[in-house]
Amino acid sequence: MTLPVNRTGSTKERILGAAETLFAQRGFDGASLRQLTSAAGVNLAAVNYHFGSKEKLVEQVFRRRLDTLNAQRLAALAKVAGQPDTRLEDVLDAFIRPALELSHEDEGSLFMRVLARAFAEHDDGLRKFLSENYGHVMRQFTAEFARLLPRLSKEELYWRIDLATGALTHAMSGFGIIQRKSDVSERAHREQTVQHLIRFAAAGLNAS
Amino acid sequence: MTLPVNRTGSTKERILGAAETLFAQRGFDGASLRQLTSAAGVNLAAVNYHFGSKEKLVEQVFRRRLDTLNAQRLAALAKVAGQPDTRLEDVLDAFIRPALELSHEDEGSLFMRVLARAFAEHDDGLRKFLSENYGHVMRQFTAEFARLLPRLSKEELYWRIDLATGALTHAMSGFGIIQRKSDVSERAHREQTVQHLIRFAAAGLNAS
């Protein structure tokens, strides 16, 4: 079980990169600091020196990606929110496309797998951290969905948003995307994937 | 962090029950055998005596629920599969309803949370176990979906089934159901939930 050793970038960056990979593969508990620092090519004590603790390292792994991801999502949402001619598909595009681009930056959608693990965790600390730091993003998207789907009751709207985000998280993190990555060029494939996800989610949100 | 101690049933059953609860709450790695046997009110060594190892205990936790769950799913599918007047919603009902009934048997949808964790895990051993033992169920449902959605290409069909199962797993395991469990009676609420899930999934599978 020897892993390739990363030798590029600062110690902090190497730790964050190795952490993302190993958290995606083995989970937050399953990946030990010894495996992690070994894969990063740094000393074991470097994690506690630079991040304070393993738990704070987990938070930084999320921060590094989510800060820019959610900024891109909100920027894309701002272009269509409140406009009279905005379609449901435009809002979904604003939500999905930045995540898909991120998935194609880091090979294997590693961060999206980490995020899917976070959803599966019912650990209160992690959920609280994510909710406090990034809950406003989902709230803004929900408001726009509510505007475009006025016939849905509040309860129905929440149900469908919950189902849609579940579908998207699963698809972007899971076996799916990697499997289908082979025969199409990167850019064309990404566009095709975006359209797949948008079509499915829009139909679900709009149902009957 | 003291947990209630179960004092009913055989040692094996008490271990399985406590394992389901703790695996749902803290994950397979996060829940230790000492926490587990303590919550079950049995001796630490009982796990290895009755199950052989922690890993085999995990498999038995899945077996106990999935055997009946998938039997019910296949029985319900058999009633509608191949029939000329079968609707997409009927097949989804066969898939969803048994899982929902299971979710309401064990309080808090504990097993569905365990299942969601299994999907998030990219551990090869667990995935292989689930695929080998229960892969035929998903294959039968896929075949029936293919019959009812002939205009979809194979790739599009797989995409949408993947998205639909992601949505359903997320909804049945996550915060969603528990949150909405309050104001409606058990039976009425379950029926309403089934209809929510079916509407969303049918619309997504049928999209454009």
Place this chain on the structure above:
DNA sequence: CGTATGCTCAAACGATCGTTTGAATCCTTC
């Protein structure tokens, strides 16, 4: 009654965990 057989128990095994320590080394700044 004696003795298997199935099960439970406290105790310990070696391994690995996250974290801490204090010295060694690097790098900047005067």
Place this chain on the structure above:
DNA sequence: GAAGGATTCAAACGATCGTTTGAGCATACG
């Protein structure tokens, strides 16, 4: 080039992990 803060290092800390052991207890059968 000396001083000093930042960083890296090997080593060890106590805690907890899954698993094993062997004695003790139970119930059933000859």
